[in-house]
Amino acid sequence: MLPIKSIWLRPFLLLLFLLFNNNRSISSAQNIAKTLPGYPGILPFKLETGYVGVGENEELQLFYYFIESERNPEKDPLVLWLTGGPGCSAFSGLVYEIGPLTFDYEAFDGSLPSFLLNPNAWTKIANIIFLDLPVGTGFSYSTTFEGYHSSDTKATKDAYMFLQKWLLNHSNFTKNILYIAGDSYAGKLVPMVVSEILTGNEAGLSPRMSLEGYVLGNPAMYLESDLNSRVPYAHRMGLISDEYYKLAKSSCHEEYINPDLKNAECILTLQHVKQCINTINTPQILEPKCKFRAPKPDGLKWDLTYLEEDSIDILLPSNQERPWCRNDNYVLSYVWANDPTVREALQVRNGTKDEWRRCNMSLSYDKDVTTVFQYHQILSEKGLQALVYSGDHDLSIPYISTLEWIKDLNLTLDDDWRPWLLNGQIAGYTMKYSYGEDQFFITFATVKGAGHTAPEYKPKECFAMLDRWFSYYPL
Numbered sequence: 001m002l003p004i005k006s007i008w009l010r011p012f013l014l015l016l017f018l019l020f021n022n023n024r025s026i027s028s029a030q031n032i033a034k035t036l037p038g039y040p041g042i043l044p045f046k047l048e049t050g051y052v053g054v055g056e057n058e059e060l061q062l063f064y065y066f067i068e069s070e071r072n073p074e075k076d077p078l079v080l081w082l083t084g085g086p087g088c089s090a091f092s093g094l095v096y097e098i099g100p101l102t103f104d105y106e107a108f109d110g111s112l113p114s115f116l117l118n119p120n121a122w123t124k125i126a127n128i129i130f131l132d133l134p135v136g137t138g139f140s141y142s143t144t145f146e147g148y149h150s151s152d153t154k155a156t157k158d159a160y161m162f163l164q165k166w167l168l169n170h171s172n173f174t175k176n177i178l179y180i181a182g183d184s185y186a187g188k189l190v191p192m193v194v195s196e197i198l199t200g201n202e203a204g205l206s207p208r209m210s211l212e213g214y215v216l217g218n219p220a221m222y223l224e225s226d227l228n229s230r231v232p233y234a235h236r237m238g239l240i241s242d243e244y245y246k247l248a249k250s251s252c253h254e255e256y257i258n259p260d261l262k263n264a265e266c267i268l269t270l271q272h273v274k275q276c277i278n279t280i281n282t283p284q285i286l287e288p289k290c291k292f293r294a295p296k297p298d299g300l301k302w303d304l305t306y307l308e309e310d311s312i313d314i315l316l317p318s319n320q321e322r323p324w325c326r327n328d329n330y331v332l333s334y335v336w337a338n339d340p341t342v343r344e345a346l347q348v349r350n351g352t353k354d355e356w357r358r359c360n361m362s363l364s365y366d367k368d369v370t371t372v373f374q375y376h377q378i379l380s381e382k383g384l385q386a387l388v389y390s391g392d393h394d395l396s397i398p399y400i401s402t403l404e405w406i407k408d409l410n411l412t413l414d415d416d417w418r419p420w421l422l423n424g425q426i427a428g429y430t431m432k433y434s435y436g437e438d439q440f441f442i443t444f445a446t447v448k449g450a451g452h453t454a455p456e457y458k459p460k461e462c463f464a465m466l467d468r469w470f471s472y473y474p475l
Ligand SMILES: *[C@@H]1O[C@H](CO)[C@@H](O)[C@H](O)[C@H]1NC(C)=O
Pocket: 068, 073, 074, 075, 172, 173, 176
């Protein structure tokens, strides 16, 4: 009997071994990039890129860029950064918002873009993991077809498992205080991930995370109210008249996104309103709206400009008359990230991603959590710290929408609306709320003049804001 058994067992064990071994070799892989195409010489910061395998069989391979703090990696906080969309790559946040490198737009001639150093990088004071999440975003991929399907709930679990595994592999970072951060659509995922971490910590899961709080920039909270606030915001910014606004407010009963189609007065007024703001550039109301981003005629719904895909077509400018357009900057990321030398430097696995896109608009994704209000409500009682900032020239998720849900949390007002300064100038306005006695919770701040992704527009101000908040100084 025995020999027969072992004959049967041997290939089985071998198979197991192979599976196990194969899994182990792909489960996490890291690469320290000392140089990057487009940057001359050795990078003046420590960059690690890699994959962490998530899911039952590690079928999701989540790609990340990890940059150590340039100040004191041992003492500075650890931040997990998620870019919005859903589907916008972490690299977009890195290179256009808060990372140490920024493209040299002036020097761009259509060949491989070159980098400049960003003097206001958040990585000067924090260790930041830029994570391509949900799966399908940036360089993250799935080894199975089904694995590609994600949702708010699923992405939250994936983020938590990612952090667990990443920290197990970087165990000397478990004692650094941890913040979860992100902007735009990540405003939904961030409080959910924070809540998942708290649950894990309470259940004694390993490793215990030194969670301190979260950071949100022009965050999505409840899309319907975020979008609805565009009308009062447009009025406040002088884009629609007092008369139209009064009429819209009274006839539509403050419901502008799903108005009653039988209410002729409301519909007519909204047509006027729409005419006034239709060709306003949503992410920053003062900047030109480019032709290729013309809104789609979709009835009375507002176009979700901040979710729009960038068009690679603008790489070939045929018309010199075209105004400067911020979207042009985004083209450089496609050119850079799709270059084979870059893929090699980042150790992106061959054959896992045909084309890298800044934002994946064909993500298979369910927005299965409508509002994250109750998450903020629960988190407000957990002794966490939250920094919520809003570029005040953003029409996509206007600051008034954010301020409204913060007020709705019914917290104690500690510091009422007042200006905060940088170099003697007003950089924005701030408010502070606490929960109970001295349980300081939310700092809200506007960034004056900034658009939807505030650090992209006002890097100095946003850096100063974060630096003060990290140090528990008033803004
Ligand atoms: C952890 O170890 C790495 C590699 O030795 C080092 O670069 C990093 O600064 C350390 N981090 C902390 C928080 O000690």
